[in-house]
Amino acid sequence: MRVFVPGDSAAVSIGANDVAAAITRIDPSLTIVRNGSRGALWLEVLVEVETANGRIAYGPVMPADVQSLFDADFLNGGAHPLARGKTDEIPWLASQERITFARVGIIDPLSLEEYGQHGGLVGLRNALKSTSEIIINEVTESGLRGRGGAGFPAGIKWKTVAQTTSDQKYICCNADEGDSGTFADRMLIEGDPFTLIEGMTIAGIAVGATEGIVYLRSEYPYAISILQKAIELARVFGWLGTSVLGSTHAFDIQIRIGAGSYVCGEETAMLESIEGKRGVVRAKPPLPAIEGLFGQPTVINNVLTLSTVPMVLAQGADAYKARGVGRSLGTQVFQLGGNIARGGIVEKAFGITLNELLETYGGGTLSGNPFRAVQIGGPLGAYFSTEQLETSMDYESLIAAGGMLGHGGLVVFDDIVDLAVQAKFAMEFCAIESCGKCTPCRIGSTRGAETIDLIIQGVKVEENKKLLLDLCEVMTDGSLCAMGGLTPMPVKSAMVNFPSDFLGAAR
Template identity: 45%
Template sequence: MYRSNVLVCGGTGCTSSNSELIIQRLKEEIAAKGLEQEVNVIRTGCFGLCALGPIMIVYPEGAFYSMVKPDDVPEIVEEHLLKGRIVKRLLYQETVVENSNSVKSLNHTPFYEKQHRVALRNCGVINPEDIDEYIAVDGYQALGKVLTEMTPQDVIDVITKSGLRGRGGAGFPTGRKWLFAAQNQADQKYVCCNADEGDPGAFMDRSILEGDPHAVLEAMAIAGYAIGASQGYIYVRAEYPIAVKRLQIAIDQAREYGLLGKHIFDTDFNFDIELRLGAGAFVCGEETALMTSIEGKRGEPRPRPPFPALKGLFGKPTILNNVETYANVAQIILKGADWFASMGTEKSKGTKVFALGGKIKHTGLVEVPMGTTLREIVEEIGGGVPDGHTFKAAQTGGPSGGCIPASQMDVPIDYDNLIAIGSMMGSGGLIVMDDTTCMVDIAKFFLEFTVDESCGKCTPCRVGTRRLLEILNKITSGNGTLEDIDRLEELCNYLKENSLCALGQTAPNPVLSTLHYFRDEYIAHVTEKRCPAGACKALTNYYILEDKCKGCTLCARNCPVGAISGTVKKPHVIDTSKCIKCGACMEKCKFNAIVKR
């Protein structure tokens, strides 16, 4: 029995900031102090507060150390683990109790107190590479209950009654999807997991796979029992090496424990899972393209109907859910449909995980009940927009979603409300933008992504997205016309109605939502040849304010093209015909004398 447990984040974000070296140094220092029998070091998944990584939590005190460096380890071991004195300078400041050797609970800090962790319940809590730790927190109890106490229809009824909807984007009722597959008779059926998380800024599924892989395996086995399938596939992108490694470890451990394979829990139920690695094609997030890729073919969408529940993987009945959807299943079985349905809104039950990023103080993962407002997420949980700027918009749903303006910050976030205001839930990426963001440029950014990621199978998407991007490039370069804005809308509506799959059908959403809420910015680009946010280089110039310039010459000395002239202690001038708009002068100026207009 250890007196102290030291949990260190082993997610991708913290690993990239040397958390593996921190773990190594911890073990070395603990050994050097003779504390191996007293202190246990545990590599976990993501704690959620990614802005402060690498993160280390020491229990039982609950000391939350943030932005830890390898060189901090000897002090933590010497002072805290050996002498019992918490190192306050390394604590997450929201947990600090002045003049005390204790800390506040994380649940009473702004980032965590409004969260309700269901899908993320084990992330940052257990060692994801140890099946015994998952079992210790009720792991595989739901599978045992299903196989020994429930019929397949009972399982489907519970999932249906819970109101669980797909967390991958469309929000289709999970129970109904399982029912359709169960009703179709076949000699073989399949359960698939979509772990091909492709939205820019989204990392919810990756964090669940890295922090709690057994939750997905258990849920897939439950789904297999419910529909009569004996084989599962997890389609995960190869760019997630930590997730892939931990998934394979989890699969091997589950097989060793008899929780995958033949006669699970001494019943007649057989179910196994294999991994399939994706090469990073965004279109493979679409269910039919994903299944085509698993089959070893080029990942292209297929026309529907027939739907996968009738004819999916290898032409057999198949269900496909994403990682976060599966992460809720075992808890619903154990705690009941009513428990899950008690959270959220009337038509959107449960919680939702968001990857909070962009112009926000606390980037990271948050899990909140459906119906939480954008204002609560941005201002209370995320800490607001930093550096004195103001909130302008939030992008949800990635390239398939839309932008929510400040005027809609108090709309409860759920599937139907987001669609009503021109956005969508998507997989859960939430990118915050401030007053320095150009909304036309944002629309162009997402169109560049979808143009690159279009599989090219259908003409509306292959050609239409390129035409949209050409018009946006024309507008942001100062050559657009009012007719181009009308043409944008017309082409967007054509793509939505005629593209083969959801990639093309939703590609216009960032354009349409920014046109709806920020049309004045498009008009300024066209009629005034001006970017109100100062973000579009072709429409922006740098100027030196005469009353603020001290003539220190720092700007001139750092200009790479010699576009700034002036004498010492006299106001300087920028030659806009020479300026390449690199921003070096503004960055170096100590007197805020340089502005973009």
């Protein structure tokens, strides 16, 4: 009999290993599957039992609850205060549109058999029967855009690499998920690593690349070990290596581990870091698609972008673009974090409102205090107020509202937050993480933090606010990459949307 206890590091961080050990202690005959997390992190540790009626969920389970679960006959779906019914019918999960995250939490992450049973490898097999042109056309037609934050159409990037001639091309997966409030890349790798491998393999076949590299951050040790094991299994299976699933295509993947630098999530800094150098941003052009890793044509895509490709190839572009709004097609894996009652992964079609995400799914703040601000899109994203809750969550609407989607993370704050302090932190973070190449970012960030400090202390408030806005303009227009160029976004949005926090001593 199988019992599922997530091995996802978020679940483990609140006791999943202890829960699994406690279950085994009481009944050693049970098979414990360490699946990924279903994404309802507020229900973790979510224990599931496989019954004739489907999987029955119990959560959040702490180690101390395990004996009472046995007493309630949970193995046969017995009643218990933590019982949640059938997992697939939990409204929070059932109402989502899981495409990229279709298998996460459901399968054993390292079982190729289960991967195949749940639709895995269909996209790759279709790609192998196809031509480069048709694959790229399918990806372009699907409307899939870069999920790392820039939102660049994936198919167009691939086409550039495919059309550039070279003996060696690379597929680089950006798994340097450094934005606070984002964890989808980690959860996908920990819960369904073969999907990423499949997406990278398809990309390699499409553009003529034989080497893939995943740049994975050191802060994610469990993701590193799962992905490494998955790569090894895929090699043994005859998927990665000199002949992909018996075809004439060769493709293999290697992991490079980050070293705690936020700016290395910027694509050119990431290339420098993979080359073993300081993570200093490169000027563009040349585009990485033409001169990327080691000077060779390189596809750089985020984990979620690459992991969505197998579904596009399996079900077709039309099925993917049937969801979404305007030029934001398909689904977005939103991540609810910070001070939120029901945090986790919400994958929905673009166009859901901010309010639906925060209220229907998020259930308000964790503290129970009134909600005051939400930062969307990571540390370089804007702070939105309660007056903007009807904003449609898609690339264009968020830009129009003075923000950006980024990697899809939402960080919620209750009414204790001081947005002047948050604005100052944005500048301080930029000062700590700047690669130092360009002046507006390297020096502007320090001067910005000092200026906000003066505003907080009430020193020449109006003058300093003017100075700060001027500095923000210089950073936005004069920085080489998004680090310095977007740090003004949280700062300015805080000033515009929360003016009462910038009144100095008068607050």
